[in-house]
Amino acid sequence: MNQHIYNILLADDDDDDCSFFEEALDELSLATTLVTVNDGVHLMNFLADTSQESLPDVLFLDLNMPRKNGSECLTEIRQIERLKDFPIIIFSTSLDTKIVDVTYEMGATFYIRKPGDFSKLKTVIENALIAASENNFKQPERAHFIIQP
Template identity: 35%
Template sequence: MQKLAFRILLVEDDADDRYIMHQAFTELQFIDEVKMFCSGEELLDYLQQLPEQSHPDLFVLDYNMPAINGAELALSLQQQQRLRHIPIVLYSTGMSPKMQRDLLSKGVLQCYEKGMEYGDILELARLLVRHVREGVPMAHAGNRTPEHNAA
């Protein structure tokens, strides 16, 4: 029987990046709390079937994806009354400071830059887990918020 309640729903179109995130969450002994999707469409289909008591604590979205990018997916999630209370984090290999400001102003909790090293990915996964477990505000881990870019 498939588990219904996952703490984090993560959307990443790149199989290698999903594998590395899987490894990081496994190392943190949190993999059973994460469900990964290949596309925004796949996530939206899943959410249509999901009972409200099984909603996640956090959405983690890759920004650069075909069909529906992370920003479009975030907007779609925020427009659904039953989902708008769930925090959204976006991450990408590169986001301009303007794009980050725009995403944050539209209600995205945080924007992160994908690290190139496993240690960077592990640190991002650690922050995501901490946020979900403890409600700790998110920062750092290759974080490239507009405030950091202004420096």
């Protein structure tokens, strides 16, 4: 049986969050690869330099990054024709309703609040990948936008 390998791009400036994310992926039953970038400028350069065929399956995007924040990146990504449907999961410490609503309107695929607990982190990442895959990496109705652990 061929198991799908999820090619993941993580944009996050916090080294600890990146390490926890990678450790969580290593413990999932899903097959994954991970590339990380540490700010929005690096993210946009990475996407510009990556061919359509080599794009990751999904981007986990932190909102609070230096040089160019996640909201700015989301806006720019959605304005690029070849990336307008690129799956983007917001991965943020905030669960402010206004921010969630704005990122939904901007075209994010899902929204995750970063959990402080490692087991919840594993669960929420796995839930996000499964939900995104089952939904063909398309944005769901607003009621299903936030992924919980």
